[in-house]
Amino acid sequence: MNQLQQMEVEIDVNPVSDEESRFEVTDLSSLTWVFKKLKKEKDKEKEIKQVAAEQRQEILEWERSELSTISNRVEFFENMISQYHAKQLEQDPKAKTISTPYGKSKTRKSKEAPEKGNEEAILQHVIENGMDDYIKNSVKWAELKKTLKIAEVSGEKVVVDENGQLVPGVTVKPESITYSVEV
Secondary structure, three states, X not given: OOHHHHHHHHHHHOOOOOOOOOOOOOOHHHHHXXXXXXXXXXXXXXXXXXXXXXXXXXXXHHHHHHHHHHHHHXXXXXXXXXXXXXXXXXXXXXXOEEEEOOEEEEOOOOOOOOOOOOHHHHHHHHHHOOOHHHOOOOOOHHHHHHHOEEEEEOOEEEEEXXXXXXXXXXXXXXXXXXXXXXX
């Protein structure tokens, strides 16, 4: 039995902890073995997640079904309470709260207030009337970034705009390598 086969038997019987890990990837063959084991674990993980998702879906459907009837009844009872309270308010405008041992019905009157409808129309109005205090400015970074270039000035890397002007507040992120594993 070679070293890879021996490790496979040991790992299947006794999963290796970080402290006990004696196996090391030293060549393409051992790397292939590790990928094979990793794929097996990822497949198990995927299967477990799939079964859990199916069960969640069944439970959600059951919950929706049960709650819809309850929701309809709750709405019916709340509507009855609101209608009764509205009649009481007509008779006595001070009857803002009606209390029983099992709950309260409360009313709250709100005053008229402006509500945002068409934001573009509001913005246009604010601009046309010079109401600059109500305008918020921000940079569209994703769009600006596409137009920027990295240049070298006096041996130092800097960021310049499309006109070659130095852009203050922008630095050069150094090149880096990241690793990812796909199975």
